[in-house]
Amino acid sequence: MSFLKIILRNLRKGPATDPYPFGDTFTPDGLRGKIKYNPQACVACRMCEHVCAGGAIRITEAEDKSGLNFTLWHNTCAFCGLCQHYCPTKAIRLTTDFHTAHRQADKYNYVETGFIKYVACRRCGQPMVPVVKELLSRVYGDLEGPTKAFENLCEGCRRQISTESGVNKRWTEESKR
Numbered sequence: 001m002s003f004l005k006i007i008l009r010n011l012r013k014g015p016a017t018d019p020y021p022f023g024d025t026f027t028p029d030g031l032r033g034k035i036k037y038n039p040q041a042c043v044a045c046r047m048c049e050h051v052c053a054g055g056a057i058r059i060t061e062a063e064d065k066s067g068l069n070f071t072l073w074h075n076t077c078a079f080c081g082l083c084q085h086y087c088p089t090k091a092i093r094l095t096t097d098f099h100t101a102h103r104q105a106d107k108y109n110y111v112e113t114g115f116i117k118y119v120a121c122r123r124c125g126q127p128m129v130p131v132v133k134e135l136l137s138r139v140y141g142d143l144e145g146p147t148k149a150f151e152n153l154c155e156g157c158r159r160q161i162s163t164e165s166g167v168n169k170r171w172t173e174e175s176k177r
């Protein structure tokens with residue numbers, strides 16, 4: 001094919017590249033972009049903070065001790081995906097939004113934040129991070145009994161109830177022998 005024919009064919013076909021940044025562009029499903037955090041599904045286990053390769057995540061107690069603040073700095077994030085991989089409740093996930101370019105002066109505005117409000121344990125009244133259904137359904141599946149029984153009970157009370165019910169069961173079994 002002559003060079004002239006190639007030029008004419010390409011002119012007829014039009015541009016072969018994306019119009020970005022003047023128009024939309026394609027992003028593959030697996031692209032690791034900006035991070036979305038859902039405080040309603042978070043159990044404050046701090047695993048994401050622990051595994052974060054870039055040290056981009058901080059979970060700190062609010063000054064008035066009413067809950068926990070979650071902060072993630074996108075300018076420090078390496079988009080490695082470890083936080084999403086290790087999060088037990090899928091409260092943190094990477095999106096395909098790659099628009100992270102910003103001026104140096106704006107770096108503290110490129111954050112993802114969230115707040116987990118403490119609730120009172122329904123047994124002892126201690127302030128606690130709510131036990132979210134994402135965690136309970138992961139532990140107990142569709143079992144409504146235990147899911148309801150452990151709702152909004154602090155760690156200590158859950159442990160105590162589990163131990164007591166275990167001891168009672170064992171005692172009943174022993175007494176039948």
Ligand code: SF4
Nearest residue numbers: 052077078080081083
């Ligand atoms: S993607 Fe990696 S670097 Fe970014 S917040 Fe998650 S663990 Fe940290």
Ligand code: SF4
Nearest residue numbers: 042043045046048087
């Ligand atoms: S986002 Fe996930 S890994 Fe991070 S503290 Fe919450 S539950 Fe744990």
